[in-house]
Amino acid sequence: MEGMKKAGRSCLTVLKYLSLVFFSFAAVLPVVSCVITAFKTDEEYQTTNVMTLPKSWLNFTNFTEAFQKAGMGRAFVNSFIILVCVLFFSVIIGTQLAYVLNRFDFFGNKIIRALFLFASQLPGVAMQIAVYEIMYRLGFINSLLGYIIMMCGTDIISIYIYIQFFENIDYSLDESAIIDGASYFTIFYRVLFPLLKPAIVTSCILKGVGTYNEYYCASLYLQDKKKYATVATSLYTFVGPLGSKYNLICAGVIISLLPALIVFILCQKQIYSGLTAGAVKG
16 A cells, blocks of 8 residues: 555656656747747748758848848837836836825725726726727827836736735834824835835836737837837838748847846846745735
8 A cells, every 4th residue: 555655656756747847848949949940041941840950050140130120229229218117107106006005094995906906807908999099089109108108007916016015014114204203205215115125126027028028009009110119019020921031030039038138147136036025925
């Protein structure tokens, strides 16, 4: 009987490791395929399969061509402006809103929280008709400012992260500051806001990745692709009715990954600490 139990545990261990290897392979395979394709010439791409290695790993023609033809220089500038503005205003608005909802008990507090929860259940695509109508009437189509304002909209997940983090900050800090004569504004910015660093890092990662990779809204509202292209929409340059140049697309994808990879390598300590300390706690 004991031998059967050991055999069963061994089988489960083997299955766990096999599943881990399989899913790791499934996650890495598209990236490997993309890197291989990025170094292939047009002739190599058309005559070989996706996993056939290129003849030369020193052929950077695809990268230069993708960068120039897709206008990725302007796209990076636009994406950087959008990302910085969206993260700045999202943090300011989200932390203030979470502070009010957590620290003040007023009529409608629970209703507002319930509405946020209800809004998070609505599919974003289903709301685009109403959002597009609002953007059109405000003259925000083909406007970088309008797109930034739209992307700064309430980020419900981040607000819940801030609220949960506020709940783990003792009220005695607020009371001590009030006794010293501090206003609510001073309490928030001088006392509580610095303590939100882990939660801010977490929400910035979630919001930043979503904003940087956003394609649907960027394509819908920034219709002038030459002037208002973002990193995500610039890659669409190589897709057309006569075929798609996937070797150039893969080269552009790798170029677009480099800034995120550099930021992760330089800030991985802060990112890891922010994700662990800023996680939602019960």
